[in-house]
Amino acid sequence: MKILIDMNLSPHWTDIFWENNIEAIHWSNIGSANATDAEIMAYAKTNDYAVFTHDLDFGATLAVTHNDKPSVIQIRTGDINPAITAQLVINALHTAAFEIEKGALITIDLNKTRLRILPLTDNG
Secondary structure (H helix, E strand, C coil): CEEEECCCCCCHHHHHHHHCCCEEEEHHHCCCCCCCHHHHHHHHHHCCCEEEECCCHHHHHHHHHCCCCCCEEEECCCCCCHHHHHHHHHHHHHHCHHHHHHCEEEEECCCCEEEEECCCCCCC
């Protein structure tokens, strides 16, 4: 699994993922700080990354485009500090690793993790 961390999340996530044997890179290391979501999604799809974000726009893009890649992992907690939420995210990623590789939208919050297989459809 390879994770591309969106600009709206701390670069410290990179270390947390690597410490848990998950390849990761922060967008600030490879792209422009003002890149559009479409640019980030295209890079992730071309380079086989899943996008990790706090932004709901990525999920909305998947719903509109009906694409089957890249996977998007949305963290929806009030506190996105890696020191607070790291274990929650790592557990969710390990649980959904197969689905993330195939194409999925994962939403992680404190109460539950929701998983939808891509492409998203009106009845899915």
